[in-house]
Amino acid sequence: MxxxxxxxxxxxxxxxxxxxxxxxxxxxxxxxxxxxxxxxxxxxxxxxxxxxxxxxxxxxxxxxxxxxxxxxxxxxxxxxxxxxxxxxxxxxxxxxxxxxxxxxxxxxxxxxxxxAPMSPQPGLVEGVDFPTLALAEAHWEAGALRLGLKPQTSSAIGRPTKFKISGLQEPSHWRVEGEARATVRGSDLMIDTTVKDHRIALLPT
Amino acid sequence: MTTSTKLSDRSLGWLRYIHRKAHTPDDWSKEGKPHPHWDDRSDPPLASYPRFDLIDSSYAMGLMAQTTPAWREPYVAVLDQLLERHTGWWSANDWLTQFGDDPNRKDYPDMYRFLIPPELWGNYDAPGWTANGVEPYGIQMDPVAADGMLFYKGFFLVMLGLRSMIATDDRWNEPFKMIRDGDNTFEWSHTAIAAHLTNQWKDKPQGCHCENTKVWPL
Structure with missing residues (x-):
């Protein structure tokens, strides 16, 4: 076997x-x-x-x-x-x-x-405060980045957290859908959100 | 391939476990010892060495990365920890301590009988005994360069390959030191190991040894 x-x-x-x-x-x-x-x-x-x-x-x-x-x-x-x-x-x-x-x-x-190596992505999520926060979903679909966030434990729920999306061609040309805020920092897009079980999406403006 | 876009709670829970396990400091040098959470006891005599835990823990990293292709960071971080340990002395603790024939081969437990030809019982090294130094190969301290140890360099290449499939950098193609025990320090890279093994297969169409004198059918 x-x-x-x-x-x-x-x-x-x-x-x-x-x-x-x-x-x-x-x-x-x-x-x-x-x-x-x-x-x-x-x-x-x-x-x-x-x-x-x-x-x-x-x-x-x-x-x-x-x-x-x-x-x-x-x-x-x-x-x-x-x-x-x-x-x-x-x-x-x-x-x-x-x-x-x-x-x-x-x-x-x-x-x-x-x-074969995995396909290049339009943007990659980096700097997630793992294991406090994990991503059960992180994939590009029809030009949008879909993320599913999961807390480590119930005691972690509600903490502010942030991570970045790197590799975007134009980081200022994106908006967030869901409970999160996006700000451009250099060539990256910073995502500020909360540790809890929820989904957010990154869509082109 | 059927694309799944969501990891199960269990997968995330195991990812947290292996991430903590892999990032718990320990010492795989000759002077040190792996943390006891690395499995050196399953399925003796063939797999009861800690490097097999490194190898077997790597597959889920590649598979999880397929489900979250836009988030690969934790998987690469775990693989790097596994790979770092696979460059240490303890990754080859069998090869570096099992010289010549097994002195205990007349005292094997009965459960080894299914591994040994009946007519050679008591006069045959069990699979898992690497027999470094037996003729005609002699002592070969570099487990990658050695004629034997296919299962060492082959599984290491699988781990390196998994990382190369999901990572965006090429870290392990930079030369790195292995074993790191004084004169027994050897420099390799991902590509160099693959090229060396390719040449060994070309030279020995019948197959390379895992343990010395043991060529497995696959």
């Missing part, structure tokens, strides 16, 4: 054939997962199921993860990890790495990431 992950972007047809064999060998079927004690294999299987849109495998693997891998929130830090039922002080990093990748992957994303 591990090989499938690395082969997937390079030789997808062969990787899918190997995946079918590996899944059968690991007891991963549409009816369930035989071996819950292999988090690396099951996490990679879930990742590839999502990468390739194999819904019949995704559901039983999600069930295994939810039931056996101890998804855990640290409310004070706003951090999420999988404890894997091991009772250890530190979450197992190797397994958590693949589980986090499986959580983040969308259909075709692993292949796309392996094929």
């Amino acid at each position: 591990t090989y499938c992950f690395y082969l997937a972007p390079q030789v997808p047809a062969e990787a899918k054939r190997l995946f079918a064999a590996a899944a059968a060998n690991a007891g991963i079927t549409a009816d369930g997962v035989a071996n819950v004690g292999s988090p690396r294999i099951n996490a990679i299987a879930l990742l590839l199921s999502r990468e390739w849109g194999l819904k019949e495998f995704e559901a039983p693997l999600v069930d295994v993860l939810e039931t056996n891998y101890e998804p855990t929130w640290d409310p004070e830090r706003g951090e999420f990890t999988w404890g894997l039922g091991l009772g250890e002080e530190h979450p197992r990093g190797q397994y958590n790495g693949f589980l986090a990748a499986a959580e983040a992957v969308t259909p075709g994303a692993w292949t796309a990431l392996s094929e």
